Amino acid sequence: MSPLLSSIFSTGFAFAILRVMTPLLFPALGVAVSELAGSVNIALEGIMLVSAFFGVIVSAYTGSLFLALIAGIVAGVFMGALLAYFHLKMKADIILGAIALNMFASGITIFLLFLITGDKGSTSSLQSLVFPSIDIPLLKSIPILGEIFSGHNILTYAALLAVPFFYVLMFKTPLGLRIRAVGQNPDAAESVGINVDKIKLYALMLSGLFGALGGLYLSMGYVSWFSRDMTAGRGFIAIAAATLGGNMPVGILLSSLLFGFVNSIAIYIASLNVPSELIQMIPYLVTLIALAVFAMRAQRIKNKSGAIQEHFDPDAVDALVKDVIKAEGDS
Numbered sequence: 001m002s003p004l005l006s007s008i009f010s011t012g013f014a015f016a017i018l019r020v021m022t023p024l025l026f027p028a029l030g031v032a033v034s035e036l037a038g039s040v041n042i043a044l045e046g047i048m049l050v051s052a053f054f055g056v057i058v059s060a061y062t063g064s065l066f067l068a069l070i071a072g073i074v075a076g077v078f079m080g081a082l083l084a085y086f087h088l089k090m091k092a093d094i095i096l097g098a099i100a101l102n103m104f105a106s107g108i109t110i111f112l113l114f115l116i117t118g119d120k121g122s123t124s125s126l127q128s129l130v131f132p133s134i135d136i137p138l139l140k141s142i143p144i145l146g147e148i149f150s151g152h153n154i155l156t157y158a159a160l161l162a163v164p165f166f167y168v169l170m171f172k173t174p175l176g177l178r179i180r181a182v183g184q185n186p187d188a189a190e191s192v193g194i195n196v197d198k199i200k201l202y203a204l205m206l207s208g209l210f211g212a213l214g215g216l217y218l219s220m221g222y223v224s225w226f227s228r229d230m231t232a233g234r235g236f237i238a239i240a241a242a243t244l245g246g247n248m249p250v251g252i253l254l255s256s257l258l259f260g261f262v263n264s265i266a267i268y269i270a271s272l273n274v275p276s277e278l279i280q281m282i283p284y285l286v287t288l289i290a291l292a293v294f295a296m297r298a299q300r301i302k303n304k305s306g307a308i309q310e311h312f313d314p315d316a317v318d319a320l321v322k323d324v325i326k327a328e329g330d331s
Helices: 003-008 011-036 044-062 065-089 094-117 145-149 154-172 174-184 186-191 196-222 234-244 249-269 276-305 314-330
Strands: none
Touching: 011 044, 011 145, 011 154, 011 174, 011 196, 011 234, 011 249, 044 065, 044 094, 044 196, 044 234, 065 094, 065 196, 154 174, 154 196, 154 249, 174 186, 174 196, 186 196, 196 234, 234 249, 234 276, 249 276
16 A cells, blocks of 8 residues: 555545644534524635634734633634624625625735734734643544544534534524524515514624634634634635535535545645655646536536525425514513
């Protein structure tokens, strides 16, 4: 077996997949929340970048992981709320607003980075903190499983726990019912007394929260510093992961694992005599191929079923509205 294959079929490689998957899973869940509300958030790239920056800066100057966590989350939620303000209050196109926020995030972080450190590249001159890694009792003693699942950064475990949290939030709470009702048909949702703009605001702020955690992991878990534009397209890959997963928790987890697998292979191939440009292209090429396969499969299913509906399933909307009315009555 070649050295590359022996590396791939190892517990270390499986460990790396979970590590690389974490900054994709968080924003993918954020994309799903906003998309289920009918306001897809493609500003996760900028949200992650801003949160990663403020987490590192606050940790370096306060020496507190807790304050760094709060600062990163506040920055991400603020960015989500800012996008909601542009889209809902100012009536700007949400795609254009998100693109503007991504560009703003890239520029403002570089400006503040230079202002604080005198360096436009990274915060390597600052002594920032990192979130701890955790050895899980009992599990760490189990051969193979312990080597794969124990010893990860605490935010990796938070990302895995975020999947069932997302399920409970979206499918077992009144807020989740309202978000899905608004995403299916805002007019029907408004007819039963739901404030559509408020629900979309909540969804975009939740999206910012998930994106913030992904950004914090990048600068305070994956590495221990902030560097300019360090998200490197992960926010956009997260959109693909959410789409491939059908905005459903298990699907998002599996698609994030797929992209984590591809990124890990790219990292391992880097040790071989292969042009770096080709290696950097691999994750994005796989993203395009996966989206193309998904689109063709969806079109084939649509053609077979003879589905002609373009916007929503009336039966699904009726069911959601009934659930919302019941939830309103229970509350």
